[in-house]
Amino acid sequence: MRNPTSFLKKEFEDLVENSLDWKMKQVEGPNQPDSIVDSKKVILLCSNNYLGLSYHAKVKKAAIDAIEKYGAGAGAVRVISGTMDIHVELEKRLASFKNAEASLTFPTGFSVNSGLIPQLVGDEDIIISDELNHGSIIDGVRLSKAERIVYKHNDIEDLSSVISKIDKKSPPYRRILIITDGVFSMDGDIAKLDEIYKVSKDVGAMIYVDDAHGEGVLGEKGKGIVNHFKLDHNKIHVEMGTFSKAFGTVGGHISGSKELINFSWNKCRTLLLSSAPPPSVAASTIAAIDVLEHEPEHVKKLWDNTIYFKRTVKDLGFNTGISETPIIPIIVNESHKAQNFASQLYENGIYVVPIVYPMVAKDKARIRIQINSELTNEHLDYVISKLESLGKKLKII
Numbered sequence: 578m579r580n581p582t583s584f585l586k587k588e589f590e591d592l593v594e595n596s597l598d599w600k601m602k603q604v605e606g607p608n609q610p611d612s613i614v615d616s617k618k619v620i621l622l623c624s625n626n627y628l629g630l631s632y633h634a635k636v637k638k639a640a641i642d643a644i645e646k647y648g649a650g651a652g653a654v655r656v657i658s659g660t661m662d663i664h665v666e667l668e669k670r671l672a673s674f675k676n677a678e679a680s681l682t683f684p685t686g687f688s689v690n691s692g693l694i695p696q697l698v699g700d701e702d703i704i705i706s707d708e709l710n711h712g713s714i715i716d717g718v719r720l721s722k723a724e725r726i727v728y729k730h731n732d733i734e735d736l737s738s739v740i741s742k743i744d745k746k747s748p749p750y751r752r753i754l755i756i757t758d759g760v761f762s763m764d765g766d767i768a769k770l771d772e773i774y775k776v777s778k779d780v781g782a783m784i785y786v787d788d789a790h791g792e793g794v795l796g797e798k799g800k801g802i803v804n805h806f807k808l809d810h811n812k813i814h815v816e817m818g819t820f821s822k823a824f825g826t827v828g829g830h831i832s833g834s835k836e837l838i839n840f841s842w843n844k845c846r847t848l849l850l851s852s853a854p855p856p857s858v859a860a861s862t863i864a865a866i867d868v869l870e871h872e873p874e875h876v877k878k879l880w881d882n883t884i885y886f887k888r889t890v891k892d893l894g895f896n897t898g899i900s901e902t903p904i905i906p907i908i909v910n911e912s913h914k915a916q917n918f919a920s921q922l923y924e925n926g927i928y929v930v931p932i933v934y935p936m937v938a939k940d941k942a943r944i945r946i947q948i949n950s951e952l953t954n955e956h957l958d959y960v961i962s963k964l965e966s967l968g969k970k971l972k973i974i
């Protein structure tokens with residue numbers, strides 16, 4: 578007789594055999610540079626908590642106070658009885674932070690991309706997407722009935738040629754959606770959003786940027802990529818992000834026109850059919866916005882650390898690719914070298930992850946380092962000295 582679940586064991590064993598299974602290490606305490614990971618004291622260099630806000634005193638206190646006032650959960654989806662005054666306050670604070678008419682929050686960033694993209698465009702439309710966009714964008718695109726075309730990574734010439742081809746189509750597409758990450762998560766480079774706007778404005782394309790790794794990092798007070806390029810929401814129509822990275826909490830969001838927000842909360846199934854975030858998360862996210870607005874030292878320290886670290890490792894001869902941000906890959910090409918480098922660094926008290934195929938091209942394996950504002954010069958110099966000695970030992974430099 579057929580065993581209905583035998584594939585589970587078999588497929589997992591195949592992953593293990595091919596070293597493609599994820600090993601989940603346990604972080605014992607806050608996600609911070611000095612961490613205990615799997616019972617070992619390490620410097621943690623693979624965190625999205627770029628500014629240490631997840632354990633900032635004001636952010637923690639706001640969550641504790643909100644639990645006392647509202648309880649642990651929101652109790653329903655947003656459109657039934659899950660919208661509490663604290664969710665609305667967060668959306669107002671976020672809109673003001675983003676210089677937008679309005680903002681809307683979602684359970685996660687993934688649920689924004691998978692829920693909104695299929696609503697914005699359908700079978701009379703086309704999506705133009707950067708080849709290195711995040712998986713949640715790719716899934717959102719797959720869920721849409723629109724045609725799709727992928728342009729070469731951050732290549733404005735290629736994007737222009739795609740636009741001029743589709744502009745000649747008769748009858749014309751009803752809507753055109755151009756979509757890009759703001760900061761690319763594997764290479765740390767920044768989307769040329771100003772140029773994307775310039776080359777697409779004459780065809781009336783909607784522009785959608787996923788700024789998950791740009792918020793708290795780029796722009797004045799970490800407002801993000803739209804602010805960084807001095808653009809606005811008449812030009813960049815959907816500014817999407819997530820609180821799960823520099824804000825230190827969790828939850829996806831969009832900012833733009835009032836029309837975008839009214840449309841989105843009435844259409845996106847990932848908002849309509851998924852429960853509201855816990856009120857304590859909304860409260861701690863408001864506190865995180867407060868910190869960004871009033872304590873500019875965190876973003877400044879993040880950049881000081883980034884500039885010092887990147888310059889030093891480049892001078893040692895490491896290949897940091899096209900990184901322009903605190904995401905710094907060290908490209909070693911072969912997968913086994915990346916895996917070996919990461920495990921030897923861990924043995925030496927430094928936790929980074931190897932990034933190998935299929936996350937990056939087969940010959941572009943790397944370790945990925947994410948710089949943090951909470952790293953001290955002592956942390957950075959220790960990491961640099963270990964990178965140098967192990968890099969020499971493994972013939973990477």
Ligand SMILES: Cc1ncc(COP(=O)(O)O)c(C=O)c1O
Pocket residue numbers: 685686687688711713758762787789790819820821827828829
């Ligand atoms: C570029 C990008 N978009 C979206 C997401 C998803 O965000 P969330 O973790 O809030 O679901 C991530 C996080 O991994 C990301 O890196």
